[in-house]
Amino acid sequence: MQDIRGSLRRQSLLVALVCMVCDAALFALRGPVGDGHWQPWAVLLGGIAVNAALAGAARYSGWVALAHAVLFAGAPLLLCTCTGYVIGNNAGILIAGYRAGAWLRPRPAVLALVALLAGVTAGCLEGGGRTAADWRLLAISVGVSALLPWLVGRYTTARRAYIADLERAADERRQHEEEAVRRAVTEERTTIARDLHDVISHHVSAIGVHAGAARLGLPDGDSPVRKSLGAVESASRSAMADLRRLLDILHAEADAGQPGLDNLDELVETVRAAGLPTRLTLGGEPRELPGSLDVALYRIAQEALTNALRHGKGPVEVELNHGRTEVVLTVTNGLLPGRPTQSEHAHRGLAGIRQRVTLFGGQVAYGEDGSRWQLRTTFPVESA
Secondary structure, three states, X not given: OHHHHHHHHHHHHHHHHHHHHHHHHHHHHHOOHHHOOHHHHHHHHHHHHHHHHHHOOHHHHHHHHHHHHHHHXXXXXXXXXXXXXXXXXXXXXXXXXXXXXXXXXXXXXXXXXXXXXXXXHHHHHHHXXXXXXXXXXXXXXXXXXXXXXXXXXXHHHHHHHHHHHHHHHHHHHHHHHHHHHHHHHHHHHHHHHHHHHHHHHHHHHHHHHHHHHHXXXXXXXXXXXXXXXXXXXXXXXXXXXXXHHHHHXXXXXXXOOOOOHHHHHHHHHXXXXXXXXXXXXXXXXOOOOOHHHHHHHHHHHHHHHHHHHHHEEEXXXXXXEEOOOEEEEEEEEEEOOOOOOOOOOOOHHHHHHXXXXXXXXXXXXXXXXXXEEEEEEEEEOOOO
């Protein structure tokens, strides 16, 4: 940004310098500088001054255009009634008109245009000659010196804004497309994970259960059948462990950077800060859970506490129990008096909880228990 701003500043200075040099040189060659009067020098210095102002900030473009219009109209008066003399800002007034049209808002831009039209018209009339005597030549001179640069400036600004809108629309479209692709990939990964869990894990688990039951039904001994069934059990457990790792990988992108059970204390503290008495109770021996399950438990607790804040009252009890083969999360809160009857359709948040629990093959139960509302979720885990 600093490089672009510096480049624009240098270009503005260069434009102003070129206008000063060209107008001053033209006036010195064709103007009455050497006749010994002060008026030509006043016009020359005035031209240098207004051209130097072209290097100023854009917000002063209207005042710069007004200064050029005043000099254009006043120069013929100072240079007596002689015709053929040039004024001191022939090139500068073109740039001033362009700047006013390109950089000013509509209202000040129109005011600047009016000043330029008036100044050029007055200058041409005061200068006399064929231009002052022929309205067609006068109109052409005014159009070339005032109106045309202003129109080019307005066109440039409109075109720049149009191109910026096109670029912005293209960027937004590209971002939407990228977001749609990421969302589609995430949904596909979730679908694959769900299918793997619902289909393969259930069948593999059934294989292991049946193999174990068959092995237990055999008479004691070291028979080949018992060894084969034991191998089937071992292989099914290994397959389930590998499947869980694959599910974690599939969920990794969607769950990356998300909070888990380690952040449960912070969540409870946030609810307390909101004015709802909340207590967290941990039971059993905590273990390392798959990342996706860890996030799911946190999100379920978050949804339950959010519902308690909106529709219930304290105290709220959050219990997390780590068993040998399952993890149980229970959230209990009081009910507000005069609470409306539940509709036949479960709340969308509860539907999301059911989906999360179903994904991991767990169980969920919720409803009123006297004067309290309780949500209980159970997730099966690998036995410790």
